[in-house]
Amino acid sequence: MRRIISVLMENAPGALSRIMGVFSQRGYNVDSLCVAPTSDESLSRLTIITQADNKVTEQITKQVNKLIDVLRVAELTDSAHVERELMLIKVATRTEIARAEVKRNVDIFRARILDVTSQHYTIEVTGTSDKLTAFSDVMAQSAEITESARTGVCGLSRGDRALRP
Amino acid sequence: MRMMSGAAMVVEALKDVGVTHLFGYPGGAVLDIYDALFAQDAVKHVLVRHEQAAAHMADGYARATGKTGTVLVTSGPGATNTLTGIATAYMDSIPMVVLSGQVPSMHIGEDAFQETDMVGCSRPIVKHSFLVKKATDIPMAIAKAYYIANTGRPGPVVVDLPKDIVNVQDSHPYVFPSDVSMRSYNPTLKGHNKQIKKAVASLLKAKRPVLYVGGGAITSEASGVLTILAEILKAPVCSTLMGLGAFSSTHEQFIGMLGMHGTLEANKTMHNSDCILALGARFDDRVTNNVDKFCPHADIIHVDIDPASISKTVNAHIPVVGSVKTVIDQILEQLEAQDLTQQEEKLSDWWEQISEWRARKCLKYSQGDTVIKPQKVIEAVYEHTKGDAYISSDVGQHQMFAALYYPFAKPRRWINSGGLGTMGFGLPAAMGVQFAHPEACSVVITGDGSIQMNIQELSTCLQYNLPIKIISLNNRALGMVRQWQDMIYKGRHSHSYMDSMPDFVKLAEAYGHVGIKVDTLDQLDDAMARCFAEKERLVFMDIAVDQNEHVYPMQIKYGAMDDMRLSKTERT
Ligand SMILES: Cc1ncc(C[n+]2csc(CCOP(=O)(O)OP(=O)(O)O)c2C)c(N)n1
Numbered sequence: 163m164r165r166i167i168s169v170l171m172e173n174a175p176g177a178l179s180r181i182m183g184v185f186s187q188r189g190y191n192v193d194s195l196c197v198a199p200t201s202d203e204s205l206s207r208l209t210i211i212t213q214a215d216n217k218v219t220e221q222i223t224k225q226v227n228k229l230i231d232v233l234r235v236a237e238l239t240d241s242a243h244v245e246r247e248l249m250l251i252k253v254a255t256r257t258e259i260a261r262a263e264v265k266r267n268v269d270i271f272r273a274r275i276l277d278v279t280s281q282h283y284t285i286e287v288t289g290t291s292d293k294l295t296a297f298s299d300v301m302a303q304s305a306e307i308t309e310s311a312r313t314g315v316c317g318l319s320r321g322d323r324a325l326r327p
Numbered sequence: 328m329r330m331m332s333g334a335a336m337v338v339e340a341l342k343d344v345g346v347t348h349l350f351g352y353p354g355g356a357v358l359d360i361y362d363a364l365f366a367q368d369a370v371k372h373v374l375v376r377h378e379q380a381a382a383h384m385a386d387g388y389a390r391a392t393g394k395t396g397t398v399l400v401t402s403g404p405g406a407t408n409t410l411t412g413i414a415t416a417y418m419d420s421i422p423m424v425v426l427s428g429q430v431p432s433m434h435i436g437e438d439a440f441q442e443t444d445m446v447g448c449s450r451p452i453v454k455h456s457f458l459v460k461k462a463t464d465i466p467m468a469i470a471k472a473y474y475i476a477n478t479g480r481p482g483p484v485v486v487d488l489p490k491d492i493v494n495v496q497d498s499h500p501y502v503f504p505s506d507v508s509m510r511s512y513n514p515t516l517k518g519h520n521k522q523i524k525k526a527v528a529s530l531l532k533a534k535r536p537v538l539y540v541g542g543g544a545i546t547s548e549a550s551g552v553l554t555i556l557a558e559i560l561k562a563p564v565c566s567t568l569m570g571l572g573a574f575s576s577t578h579e580q581f582i583g584m585l586g587m588h589g590t591l592e593a594n595k596t597m598h599n600s601d602c603i604l605a606l607g608a609r610f611d612d613r614v615t616n617n618v619d620k621f622c623p624h625a626d627i628i629h630v631d632i633d634p635a636s637i638s639k640t641v642n643a644h645i646p647v648v649g650s651v652k653t654v655i656d657q658i659l660e661q662l663e664a665q666d667l668t669q670q671e672e673k674l675s676d677w678w679e680q681i682s683e684w685r686a687r688k689c690l691k692y693s694q695g696d697t698v699i700k701p702q703k704v705i706e707a708v709y710e711h712t713k714g715d716a717y718i719s720s721d722v723g724q725h726q727m728f729a730a731l732y733y734p735f736a737k738p739r740r741w742i743n744s745g746g747l748g749t750m751g752f753g754l755p756a757a758m759g760v761q762f763a764h765p766e767a768c769s770v771v772i773t774g775d776g777s778i779q780m781n782i783q784e785l786s787t788c789l790q791y792n793l794p795i796k797i798i799s800l801n802n803r804a805l806g807m808v809r810q811w812q813d814m815i816y817k818g819r820h821s822h823s824y825m826d827s828m829p830d831f832v833k834l835a836e837a838y839g840h841v842g843i844k845v846d847t848l849d850q851l852d853d854a855m856a857r858c859f860a861e862k863e864r865l866v867f868m869d870i871a872v873d874q875n876e877h878v879y880p881m882q883i884k885y886g887a888m889d890d891m892r893l894s895k896t897e898r899t
Contacts, residue, residue: 230455230509
């Protein structure tokens, strides 16, 4: 089952590798990882997507929580939450029709064109992982995807639940 | 404010945290620290012969005292040589701080001479680690290292010190932190009241309770309250390999070690119990046997300071996160209000059943006239030390014989590598014990295989006059491997036999010690007497024991806890 594990940790060297160690030692795959400092720069917030059953998820969260640099761990998947991912995608278009098609889909998906050159559009799109994949599939139909980069999912619980220090 | 070099700060900070002994070995990256050590005698430095042994010594010191053991090694090979020792401490939750030298900061990552990424190499086997970046961070890093190592679930901590920051030429202000509280690290000591209430209700309801005691009871110094609790509840007590001595093995309620080589009565009691109170134990695979068949009738109350240990292998019905000692105190408080006068009568059927299991005398063995049985040697050591020695063990059959045939009446007397099973642990561990308790009788129970894994430390023993007693059960084989080959591989002894044994007596003598060889049963008692009468010198007892003896009882693979072989021919 797909899990979103959210971690609040010290923004310190080595902290991330210790967390990744918990996964790699046990042979768990990390599907995506999104990490950046929080509004308090001394802390980092991490969102990890992995596939795991309940027992494995419990072990992962406990083992991550046990790390000295980690303040809080929560599994977001089970309760109400919001999640977003951002993708930058560069597509090559040869014909006017293709260009029009790309622009139409950009509107439908509420994406944004960030950069235009004679042959390429660079597009920003935000949403759930599924939406990004759908957008990418649609793009592939009318244009050639030159490259793309995704941030990995980041998520928060709804309402007053929060990871606080 | 005092000004000093980074190297002097390291030594000063060690003094400030109360370090008495430092087990180490010098090299390029730590020469400045060694220079700072030269000028003082508050911290006693012990020069080992191999860095692995330094870690085991610090570990033995820690196990015997509860204090954190300290290691100092150089970068590269010095640091990597400690890894087995660090992993050993990690698996058994032993507080240890390893100070490792590192190449100068500006050369880190350049594959400089004797550079290894020590923080990276040790990452999966430490509780935490620090790469110190500037000299003024040294006091805080060291203070935190000791705080982390010896609070919560203890463990080893690595402090990696680049050479440039400990340079003796530089001078920095030294301030030792008065407080090291960390927002990301606050171990829970007290059990949740609701959980304690549930645990008490379950214990009182139980008709077939058992206390399953692990190393956490020793770490948290819970022996006193544990004994009170057991006596109030009138429940049988069994122990893991790591917990031996937390509850006296000579107490009438003690039913022995449980698990793979546990006693029949301990494993039967566990399997048939309706309420298991696990105290600082972790349901390790060497205890549970097949988890699917594990103790099917029991309500499991699991007390552990490490939430990650709870429900890791076996599901706990009543998890209690907290220190064993504190939680037992809380349970005792709740029990005060209860009428427990019926307890003995309530458990009389249970005890009757246990007596039947005990009556099978699973530890019996037959000692002939000449060839010495390994069990006999352990019993002789018990007699000659009056049960009051510190016993450090290596790994193999001799370890299990020691655990089963030497009753430990006190905690911190049984020093062995339970989790990692590190051959070569015994001698250096016993040295750490002897440094911690110079007047005590420090014994090593070892085998001809294990002793050769750190035998160079006999040289260190001479340098520091450690009157250790080495009891080597010489079966001319890697006995435990051989036993498995007998049982599982139809007696094909693939590379478990060593036909080039050294003359251990001469070896001991070459290192400046006393060596005694014992070949037959009639020599055993006198030789033991000679050995333990020798108060000032190290004695190496090379005792020829039966090569074909197996350790029994032994759980049958994939079975329940109590599916056991009792001898080569008998099963439960
Ligand atoms: C460092 C290390 N290598 C290998 C093993 C695997 N092993 C476990 S017991 C054993 C044999 C030990 O032989 P010995 O020390 O002579 O003791 P005995 O079993 O004969 O009493 C071996 C090789 C181990 N535990 N540790």
